[in-house]
Amino acid sequence: MTQERTGAGAAFAPHDHQRCQADALQVAEQRLAAKKARLTPVRRRTLELLLESHRAMGAYEVLERLAAEGYGSQPPVAYRALEFLVQHGLAHRLQRLNAFAACLHPECEHAPAFLICRVCSKLAEVPAGYLQDELGELSQDNGFTIERLTVEAVGLCAGCAKAGAA
Amino acid sequence: MTQERTGAGAAFAPHDHQRCQADALQVAEQRLAAKKARLTPVRRRTLELLLESHRAMGAYEVLERLAAEGYGSQPPVAYRALEFLVQHGLAHRLQRLNAFAACLHPECEHAPAFLICRVCSKLAEVPAGYLQDELGELSQDNGFTIERLTVEAVGLCAGCAKAGAA
């Protein structure tokens, strides 16, 4: 259980991604075992696919990969595995992209905000608990109770900015 | 140009919606005239439809209405009008709903956050400039530059909470 709690740029910056993946998988196994939820082969493989890179994958992209490996070839196969992962906090849905990404902080509590690079498509997950709190207060004043919050920022990562992408 | 700059709950609370609509339309006309952009009949009618209520409308819902009134009946008709309104800051796209809503603060600068009631589907648009700033700083530290920010909160409005909706 390595503690490489780095900043938002972690995903964009070069890092030991092997470990990144391995850690996430291990945490997933533990968390699911604790909840008595089953990390079946399709589900596990789906999580592995999402963990391959710090990018979001569309459901059909996931499906294609799964089908090629002998799993079912119809949309529900992918959608169900993805939904399972989301339900258990192991993946997130990116509303702006119609896509899914592995959660990079599965151990801590969840109020994620995403930084999405419009050039390289990589994304970083940054803690947004305080954002939720602040917006929550403001809403509370108006009688609105926040249950779930989506925060997605599209922009340019350091690497792509340097590479001179417009 | 009435100044009823009320809080986030404005949309949820009872108010003079006639004026709400009229003001928004007037602002739209002025802003577009200033930019030499044309508020053609379809576009104008689309904006009126969005302004009917403080709810988001799907593109096909808009299309159905437009078609019934003699406008084109194919998807691009609605999508183009909606995109035009979004481009000019007169409407917003709700990512979580695959839908569009009229902008309620078309006069001020834009970094909107939305509060969406999961029961009555009404939505409020609250200023989120400070959220953008805060997240922007955090991202900047990691070399990421935010260009566009989506903030959408799903929850329960005061009315629906009182009405005892689970």
Place this chain on the structure above:
DNA sequence: TAATCAATGTAATAAAATAACAAGTCAACC
């Protein structure tokens, strides 16, 4: 007027998501 560009319209298709149902797997219980 002719050329040009924006706006509208249609048909066709793509992309994303869900509904409905059949069959298989697995653990708990008898």
Place this chain on the structure above:
DNA sequence: GGTTGACTTGTTATTTTATTACATTGATTA
């Protein structure tokens, strides 16, 4: 071991959302 019942996987079919490509109309301007 066999049976029940919940969960999981699979398929077919359909729905919902969005875009591409192209023809036509309408305004603008040289």
